[in-house]
Amino acid sequence: MAKRKTAVPFQGTAEQEKKLREIIEKYKSVPGAVMPVLQQAQEVYGYLPIEVQKIIAEGLDVPLSEIYGVTTFYSQFSLNPKGKYEIRICLGTACYVKGSGNIMQKMEEELGIQDGGITADGKFSLDSVRCIGACGLAPAMVVNGEVYGRMTTDKIRDIIASCE
Amino acid sequence: MNSVAELNALREKYKGSLSLRPISKGGTRDDNIKREILICGGTGCTSSHSTDIIDAFNEEIKKAGVTDTKVVRTGCFGLCELGPIVIVYPEGAFYSKVKVEHVKRIVDEHIVGGNVVKELLYPETIQDDGSIIGIFDTHFYENQCRIALKNCGNIDPENINEYIANDGYAALAKVLTEMTPDEVIEEVKASGLRGRGGAGFPTGVKWGSIKRDDQEKFILCNADEGDPGAFMDCSVLEGDPHVILEAMAIGGYAIGAHQGYIYVRAEYPIAVHRLTIAINQAREYGLLGKNILGTGFDFDIGLRLGAGAFVCGEGTALEASIEGKRGEPRPKPPRMTEKGLFGKPSVLNNVETYANIPQIIMKGAKWFTSIGTEKSPGTKVFCLVGNIKHTGLVEIPMGTTLREIVEDIGGGIPNGKKFKAAQTGGPSGGCIPESLIDTPMDFDNLSKIGTMMGSGGLIVMDEDTCMVDIAKFYLGFTVDESCGKCTPCRIGTKRLLEMLTKVTRGEGTLEMLDEITELCHFIKDNSLCGLGQAAPNPVLSTITHFRDEYVSHVVDKKCPAGVCKALMSYNIDPTKCRGCTLCARNCPAGAVTGKIKEPHVIDPNKCIKCGVCYDNCRFGAIYKA
Numbered sequence: 103m104a105k106r107k108t109a110v111p112f113q114g115t116a117e118q119e120k121k122l123r124e125i126i127e128k129y130k131s132v133p134g135a136v137m138p139v140l141q142q143a144q145e146v147y148g149y150l151p152i153e154v155q156k157i158i159a160e161g162l163d164v165p166l167s168e169i170y171g172v173t174t175f176y177s178q179f180s181l182n183p184k185g186k187y188e189i190r191i192c193l194g195t196a197c198y199v200k201g202s203g204n205i206m207q208k209m210e211e212e213l214g215i216q217d218g219g220i221t222a223d224g225k226f227s228l229d230s231v232r233c234i235g236a237c238g239l240a241p242a243m244v245v246n247g248e249v250y251g252r253m254t255t256d257k258i259r260d261i262i263a264s265c266e
Numbered sequence: 267m268n269s270v271a272e273l274n275a276l277r278e279k280y281k282g283s284l285s286l287r288p289i290s291k292g293g294t295r296d297d298n299i300k301r302e303i304l305i306c307g308g309t310g311c312t313s314s315h316s317t318d319i320i321d322a323f324n325e326e327i328k329k330a331g332v333t334d335t336k337v338v339r340t341g342c343f344g345l346c347e348l349g350p351i352v353i354v355y356p357e358g359a360f361y362s363k364v365k366v367e368h369v370k371r372i373v374d375e376h377i378v379g380g381n382v383v384k385e386l387l388y389p390e391t392i393q394d395d396g397s398i399i400g401i402f403d404t405h406f407y408e409n410q411c412r413i414a415l416k417n418c419g420n421i422d423p424e425n426i427n428e429y430i431a432n433d434g435y436a437a438l439a440k441v442l443t444e445m446t447p448d449e450v451i452e453e454v455k456a457s458g459l460r461g462r463g464g465a466g467f468p469t470g471v472k473w474g475s476i477k478r479d480d481q482e483k484f485i486l487c488n489a490d491e492g493d494p495g496a497f498m499d500c501s502v503l504e505g506d507p508h509v510i511l512e513a514m515a516i517g518g519y520a521i522g523a524h525q526g527y528i529y530v531r532a533e534y535p536i537a538v539h540r541l542t543i544a545i546n547q548a549r550e551y552g553l554l555g556k557n558i559l560g561t562g563f564d565f566d567i568g569l570r571l572g573a574g575a576f577v578c579g580e581g582t583a584l585e586a587s588i589e590g591k592r593g594e595p596r597p598k599p600p601r602m603t604e605k606g607l608f609g610k611p612s613v614l615n616n617v618e619t620y621a622n623i624p625q626i627i628m629k630g631a632k633w634f635t636s637i638g639t640e641k642s643p644g645t646k647v648f649c650l651v652g653n654i655k656h657t658g659l660v661e662i663p664m665g666t667t668l669r670e671i672v673e674d675i676g677g678g679i680p681n682g683k684k685f686k687a688a689q690t691g692g693p694s695g696g697c698i699p700e701s702l703i704d705t706p707m708d709f710d711n712l713s714k715i716g717t718m719m720g721s722g723g724l725i726v727m728d729e730d731t732c733m734v735d736i737a738k739f740y741l742g743f744t745v746d747e748s749c750g751k752c753t754p755c756r757i758g759t760k761r762l763l764e765m766l767t768k769v770t771r772g773e774g775t776l777e778m779l780d781e782i783t784e785l786c787h788f789i790k791d792n793s794l795c796g797l798g799q800a801a802p803n804p805v806l807s808t809i810t811h812f813r814d815e816y817v818s819h820v821v822d823k824k825c826p827a828g829v830c831k832a833l834m835s836y837n838i839d840p841t842k843c844r845g846c847t848l849c850a851r852n853c854p855a856g857a858v859t860g861k862i863k864e865p866h867v868i869d870p871n872k873c874i875k876c877g878v879c880y881d882n883c884r885f886g887a888i889y890k891a
């Protein structure tokens with residue numbers, strides 16, 4: 103579960119921080135608050151930079167090392183910002199036996215980034231996922247929540263081009 | 267609601283709402299609805315835009331001024347391959363692969379005109395005499411037996427009234443008013459129900475092992491469904507969320523718990539959404555909360571989202587995750603039934619296990635044991651995917667053979683290819699080769715042949731699949747997902763992956779195959795949790811059943827299936843090549859040369875083995891070797 107970190111400067115707004123503090127307040131007394139707070143914080147910021155983790159650690163009165171430990175443990179939590187278009191390619195078994203490995207390879211070539219990376223202009227990020235429950239339509243990929251089933255390598259360019 | 271009588275009255279009131287569907291309980295609709303359009307809203311069909319189709323139907327119906335037709339969003343029917351699926355009742359007309367463009371025509375001709383649009387029906391449903399049959403009468407369902415999936419595709423999962431109308435919450439009412447906790451446990455024991463999460467532990471025995479004392483206890487539902495390539499639990503949650511709530515309340519009553527938690531994958535947004543709705547509805551109706559149905563029993567359920575870690579499907583890791591920690595397993599004992607969530611005795615069961623409980627209570631243990639095999643009663647839901655014609659969800663009696671599933675239900679292997687193997691048990695399981703295709707599938711038979719039931723992933727592979735590559739794929743998964751707590755798993759699987767990678771690159775030796783086997787056994791014997799203990803299974807089972815293929819990789823330096831890129835090359839058959847130049851134009855590496863209308867050739871030194879030429883040649887002139 104190695105996680106790559108990039109040095110993108112943190113640009114959180116006061117409004118985001120207000121929301122985050124509200125979330126922390128809501129969960130403060132709930133047992134096992136760390137996970138839901140991190141999940142909702144990621145919804146607010148799109149990712150979990152160390153600055154956000156610090157606020158959560160202080161707010162919940164949990165050591166930062168523990169928060170960081172949790173953040174890096176789960177693949178859903180991202181230390182990096184996501185692209186304007188978040189591309190996720192399923193590498194679950196059903197998709198893999200139908201060639202999603204080639205889809206990933208082709209996508210990496212087209213975007214010039216690797217699994218887990220983001221393009222320099224911040225437009226696209228690329229991640230692999232393990233099954234999104236659409237195995238019946240394998241191979242599957244998702245762009246900003248929109249699922250593309252029965253993917254083939256020759257559809258990739260059109261999909262990229264359709265992202266404005 | 268404060269009493270069972272009120273619940274029964276509600277059931278009477280709404281039973282007519284199902285009267286047009288195959289699950290009809292009699293009665294008639296009292297709202298002048300003469301037709302219903304059921305549309306699948308499971309993940310599969312939603313991915314193929316069933317939501318747009320639902321909107322389009324609502325719009326077209328309104329435009330046409332039709333008031334006696336209702337659109338219902340259901341859960342998964344199981345035939346995901348043919349989605350989006352639209353069924354019109356009372357005719358039972360089954361429209362497959364429906365597109366938004368088709369909607370107007372179906373409304374105009376069928377809903378308004380009263381004539382089924384045969385052209386858009388799933389062809390198999392049209393009989394020789396021109397009459398039509400319903401979706402559940404097609405060949406795909408013929409040998410299926412839907413218990414856990416009883417409501418999937420039959421009711422609106424976001425409407426508690428439909429669930430109640432189809433006997434929902436009757437089992438909860440029965441246990442709360444007519445049975446003692448011990449009687450509930452005895453009934454579940456007698457049913458022989460075994461955990462559907464993979465290991466097959468008898469559910470009644472687990473429930474019975476909780477000590478009767480006044481300590482706080484928890485009942486948990488494992489909806490983490492970590493096996494990549496499987497969506498059985500997802501479909502139950504999406505198609506019938508109330509059955510899980512009802513069963514957990516029954517379990518809570520049996521073991522003396524007043525709080526339950528469902529741990530569900532965040533990757534299943536639709537399931538999370540429907541569960542949230544279901545919990546709120548059940549609370550509103552007084553089927554969760556204080557003094558349920560006036561019986562004095564208090565029980566509530568909370569939802570916790572997983573965050574993408576396979577190991578969190580393991581019981582103790584799941585608990586750590588609910589507690590907000592890193593999801594690392596801990597050594598057992600103490601068992602979870604002694605010291606579980608927040609240090610309290612806890613029972614964890616899988617989604618599909620729960621989905622069987624209400625019917626066992628209503629119909630009795632005897633009914634349940636009459637289905638399936640002696641040691642594995644009941645049914646199992648499999649997620650049939652891979653190189654198979656009908657991908658989707660199937661529920662079959664235990665003991666059905668793999669051949670029946672693949673050839674009859676699944677319709678065989680597409681593109682005229684041959685069956686090679688099927689994998690069950692996901693990254694913890696193994697493969698079943700063709701020679702064992704007649705094995706009756708139940709817990710014990712599958713472990714005898716070196717695989718396991720697992721949670722129900724069933725991946726069919728054809729002759730173009732390289733078994734070494736598949737073993738490597740699963741191992742890559744475990745290496746990613748190992749929590750890192752213990753060394754045999756953390757380092758061992760990594761070393762194993764390195765060796766397998768060498769084999770796929772042609773850098774392996776025969777001795778290496780022995781080293782691989784040895785390391786597999788070491789990891790199995792020394793890992794702390796089930797993830798590490800089972801991680802070598804895909805390797806061991808492929809090396810046992812497909813040793814020849816491993817040997818080809820290390821001795822002949824060939825990949826017989828033509829998958830491992832280092833061991834294969836693309837070539838052009840000069841007798842088939844027409845010199846159309848398509849491959850030369852598409853090759854990203856400039857590796858193909860040749861004059862127009864003359865056979866082309868591939869320069870192996872330039873070729874990057876992308877396969878574009880192979881995929882695109884219209885004359886089948888390009889072959890792998």
Ligand SMILES: Cc1cc2nc3c(=O)[nH]c(=O)nc-3n(C[C@H](O)[C@H](O)[C@H](O)COP(=O)(O)O)c2cc1C
Binds near residue numbers: 488489
């Ligand atoms: C690594 C690992 C992953 C698991 N993943 C799941 C899972 O995704 N879903 C599940 O129900 N059980 C999973 N299990 C099995 C659970 O630990 C547990 O046995 C099961 O949830 C108990 O429920 P059952 O008796 O109803 O099957 C997993 C076990 C291990 C070791």
Ligand code: SF4
Binds near residue numbers: 748755756794796799
């Ligand atoms: S076997 Fe693997 S996953 Fe399980 S505790 Fe050890 S390192 Fe973690």
Ligand code: SF4
Binds near residue numbers: 836858868872879
């Ligand atoms: S496999 Fe790819 S690189 Fe090789 S010849 Fe064909 S198109 Fe060119």
Ligand code: FES
Binds near residue numbers: 197198233238494
């Ligand atoms: S394996 Fe890709 S969606 Fe399930």
